Structure formats: C-alpha cells, structure tokens
Amino acid sequence: MGDYAVAVQKLAIEIMGAITESLGLGPIYLTTKLDDGMQVMVVNCYPKCPKPELTLGIPPHSDYSCITILLQNSANGLEICDSGDGSWKLIPVVRSSLQVNIGDYLEVLSNGRYKSVVHRVTLNSEKTRISIASLHSLGMDVKMETPKELVDEEHPKGYKESSFNDFLVFISKNNLDAGKSFLNTLKIQK
Numbered sequence: 001m002g003d004y005a006v007a008v009q010k011l012a013i014e015i016m017g018a019i020t021e022s023l024g025l026g027p028i029y030l031t032t033k034l035d036d037g038m039q040v041m042v043v044n045c046y047p048k049c050p051k052p053e054l055t056l057g058i059p060p061h062s063d064y065s066c067i068t069i070l071l072q073n074s075a076n077g078l079e080i081c082d083s084g085d086g087s088w089k090l091i092p093v094v095r096s097s098l099q100v101n102i103g104d105y106l107e108v109l110s111n112g113r114y115k116s117v118v119h120r121v122t123l124n125s126e127k128t129r130i131s132i133a134s135l136h137s138l139g140m141d142v143k144m145e146t147p148k149e150l151v152d153e154e155h156p157k158g159y160k161e162s163s164f165n166d167f168l169v170f171i172s173k174n175n176l177d178a179g180k181s182f183l184n185t186l187k188i189q190k
C-alpha cells in the first residue's frame with residue numbers, strides 16, 4: 001500500500017501538470033503545492049447485497065480533491081451523474097486501468113472549465129466490490145483560488161477560494177447525505 005500511495009501521488013502530479021498546461025498555466029503550476037499537499041487514501045468495501053436496488057454503497061457526492069484516482073476490483077458499481085439530464089451512467093471497470101475523476105478543487109481552479117463529477121456507488125448481488133480512492137489536494141490551510149489568467153469578461157470569477165480545512169468545517173456541520181454540496185457554497189451568484 002505504501003508503494004502504491006507514493007506511485008499514485010506521482011501520477012496525480014503528472015496528470016495535474018497536463019491539466020494545468022491545458023488551461024494555459026504551464027505544467028508545474030501546482031506541482032509544489034500538490035507535493036506538499038494532502039493525499040487522502042480511502043479503502044472502500046461493498047459486500048454483496050441480496051437486494052441491491054434498495055440501497056446504495058455511497059450516496060451521490062463530488063470529491064473535495066483536484067483529482068481522485070481510483071483503483072477497483074472487477075465488480076461494477078461506480079456511476080456518474082450526467083449533468084445534462086441528471087441520469088446515472090455506469091462506468092464499467094476496465095481491467096488493469098485506473099479511473100480518474102475530477103474533483104471540486106479543479107472546478108474552482110479552472111473557473112468552471114473542468115466540472116467536478118457527481119458520482120455514487122451501487123451494490124450488486126453477485127460480487128463484493130473493493131476500491132481504493134486516492135484524493136489529491138492542496139495543504140490543509142492552503143486556499144485554492146481561480147488564477148486571474150482564467151478570469152475575463154466572458155468568464156467572470158465563478159467561485160470563492162477555500163482550503164481543505166474549510167471543507168472539513170463544512171462537513172462537520174452539514175449532512176452530505178442530504179445532498180448538500182460544499183462546491184455549491186463556493187459558487188458566486190451571477
């Protein structure tokens with residue numbers, strides 16, 4: 001697990017380099033902040049369920065990360081919400097691959113050009129599902145903000161800045177199962 005954690009952090013920094021480059025910010029824009037930042041590893045186990053239609057493994061949420069890199073066993077279950085019509089789409093497991101999800105931080109950084117993905121996990125009656133999620137973000141008190149290069153008349157600043165600590169304060173006071181989203185509290189009403 002230790003070797004995997006180190007390798008996946010390195011990969012996250014590389015992917016984020018490509019993403020910041022795609023935003024015109026250059027490939028090392030966030031490297032130091034991510035290197036010094038938070039990596040949260042979550043190991044999820046969803047046992048077989050005789051009546052999977054009656055429950056969920058994880059309710060709908062978005063991740064408070066820049067990106068989340070997910071390693072899964074062969075049991076399907078991850079679904080993402082189609083922001084167009086609100087329908088749920090199954091993400092089939094592809095053998096020997098990692099799933100990369102965009103988190104709230106990247107939506108803030110990119111001023112909405114990249115969208116944080118709302119996802120959930122369903123259960124199944126045949127197989128136990130195991131996943132390891134690695135969430136990559138900045139340091140506890142380091143605020144993520146939209147750089148001025150990504151704000152102009154056509155793209156006014158859409159998000160307030162926030163840190164991981166701000167997120168922790170939010171979840172300690174709100175029930176995320178009730179559909180409350182931290183990202184929504186950051187959106188600037190236009």
Ligand SMILES: O=C(O)CCC(=O)C(=O)O
Binds near residue numbers: 042063077078121131
């Ligand atoms: O188990 C999965 O596929 C997703 C897990 C997840 O969404 C999370 O840990 O935030």
Ligand SMILES: [Fe+2]
Binds near residue numbers: 061062063119
């Ligand atoms: Fe998640």
